[in-house]
Amino acid sequence: MPETTQDQQPTRTAPAAEAGAGxxxxxxxxxxxxxxxxxxxxxxxxxxxxxxxxxxxxxxxxxxxxxxxxxxxxxxxxxxxxxxxxxxxxxxxxxxxxxxxxxxxxxxxxxxxxxxxxxxxxxxxxxxxxxxxxxxxxxxxxxxxxxxxxxxxxxxxxxxxxxxxxxxxxxxxxxxxxxxxxxxxxxxxxxxxxxxxxxxxxxxxxxxxxxxxxxxAAPAGRTPPVRPSRTRLGWALAVYMGMQSLQAYVVFGWLAKIFASAGFSSSTAGLLVSLVVAMGMPIAFFLPALAGRTRDQRPYVVLLVGCYVVGYVGLLVAPHAGALVWALLIGIGGGAFPLALLMVGLRARTPAGTAGLSGFVQSIGYLIAAVGPLLVGVLHDATGGWLVPVVFLLVMLVPQLFGGLVAGRNRYLEDESASESR
Incomplete structure (x- = not known):
């Protein structure tokens, strides 16, 4: 299934293992x-x-x-x-x-x-x-x-x-x-x-x-070093990766307890969380293939954040009555992970740029994500309920949205890095 990801195809460093081979x-x-x-x-x-x-x-x-x-x-x-x-x-x-x-x-x-x-x-x-x-x-x-x-x-x-x-x-x-x-x-x-x-x-x-x-990386001397930390694109994608990972870590760590507090048995709450995981699999397969065929991934960013918003608001308003729907929507929202990985590849022209962007985005992103489950636990202990923790998750969707909107535009890391170095 051929894909066209950009108007101008990024350059490719041909693997030496293929050089001269039939x-x-x-x-x-x-x-x-x-x-x-x-x-x-x-x-x-x-x-x-x-x-x-x-x-x-x-x-x-x-x-x-x-x-x-x-x-x-x-x-x-x-x-x-x-x-x-x-x-x-x-x-x-x-x-x-x-x-x-x-x-x-x-x-x-x-x-x-x-x-x-x-x-x-x-x-x-x-x-x-x-x-x-x-x-x-x-x-x-x-x-x-x-x-x-x-x-x-x-x-x-x-x-x-x-x-x-x-x-x-x-x-x-x-x-x-x-x-x-x-x-x-x-x-x-x-x-x-x-x-x-x-x-x-x-x-x-x-x-x-x-x-x-x-x-x-590209051979030394041919291209200037790429520094994602000095670009708006690098930080935007790092924030997007971090916030979506924060959401995922909290969902896997705490969602079962949120459902249990709504009156579900422990086994049923676990099944609802497994539904979130199961929903993520077809999303992970189909969404990058669809989003990779377009020059602009911002509509997908908005769609996935919207699914999270509706799912979380549903947890607050009708946690028992609409549990299946909320679990499905949260599972769809988790498609932000494969979308973030796709944008790592799309936003760089070269393997060296992809390597630098991938390392920076994941390093910053996972450090951001690490505090999520801890903060949710602290908020739950301090308030004795799940209203404030879920509102916290909703608030964290704001930087995720803005980071994704910046990273989802058709642009390249190398171009931003070159302009920054002038």
Whole structure:
């Protein structure tokens, strides 16, 4: 399905693995890269969601305090914010495919070591290794999509974000039964190391077969450095990424309790949250393919924010009567995540620009998102209800809207960066 994302196609750095190869060789290389992208995406969330599902067993087995458990649940966003900025620099020096190979190796190593941890401190330290690998994968995947599939950004972004969501949902659903079937949380967590190896294998082949750095920044001296932090576009997209991630973290962490406070049983409240997750999968698949075919993504920004607004207002006005509708609308609003990843690819002309933008946006964005669940918990404890926390979420949609409106315009990071450097 061909896509036209802009009037002027961004330049493409041809992978060296394809240089001089015949058409069959190029086709095989692209299939290998596509498979590698999807297998990595499948492994970018199970290390996180499986821990959430087994948190009670982890607390008991490792004698974790409630504070330590709270740190463990906040650790992903903190690590994503801390490590995302390193990936573009490493990709510029070694190539994004090598960075992704190293990231998956770190993830596999962490997943192998984590079940062996004898204390909470060791478990958290090894989890940081896993999350550093995931952070590098988060940043690098948009670069690889942008490099190898520049005319199919929407399609590939939709595919890998769908697979990413699928991996998260499967790990959450399977973690407890797998632990019960295999003898405990240690063996249950070890399962994901075996699956993560599958994400490592295609990149061993891709890196081995290429003749030079296949995916890297533009050669030194040809283009000026791109600094997203000095552009309006970079900050706008970072705010959009951060606010949509804040919404998602709060929804996954607190929405079940909001539904339970409306009179639903715990199991029904959990099903309603699973409906939010399930709704996100078709949205993640179709929305980037649609939005990637247009030059302006602002209508989609407005639509997704509007779904959140109606869903949250519904929670306040008729939480029990319209629960299914509110859950569906909130799930649609979560389409802001794949839209943000799509705009990372669309708003840069080169793989180097995409790498810089992806690292900056995700680093700032996840640091913003990390405070969301904590603030909602504080507001709930202070007020004894959910009115103020939900109003807080509505207020946070304002910067999300304005950030998305700026980032959704047809423009390029390199152009803004060049004008800033004059």
């Amino acid at each position: 058409e069959p060789g190029r086709r095989r290389a692209r299939w290998l890269i596509a498979a590698g992208i999807l297998l990595v995406a499948l492994n970018l969330r199970p290390a996180i969601t499986s821990v959430g599902a087994l948190l009670d067993q982890l607390q008991s087995g490792l004698h974790m305090s409630g504070t330590t458990a709270g740190l463990l649940t906040t650790l992903p966003a903190l690590c994503f914010g801390a490590f995302s900025g390193l990936a573009p620099r490493l990709a510029a020096r070694f190539g994004a495919d090598r960075v992704l190979l190293a990231a998956m190796a770190a993830l596999v190593a962490g997943l192998v070591l984590r079940p062996l941890a004898g204390s909470a401190i060791v478990f958290i330290a090894v989890s940081v290794l896993c999350l550093a690998g995931i952070a590098a994968g988060n940043v690098t995947l948009p670069v690889l999509v942008r490099t190898y599939f520049p005319s199919r950004l929407g399609l590939l972004t939709g595919l890998y974000t769908t697979v990413l969501n699928l991996g998260a949902a499967l790990a959450s659903a399977v973690a407890v039964p797998a632990a019960s079937a295999t003898g405990g949380w240690r063996s249950g967590l070890a399962l994901w190391a075996a699956i993560a190896v599958l994400g490592l294998l295609p990149w061993l082949g891709a890196v081995r077969s290429r003749r030079a750095d296949a995916v890297a």
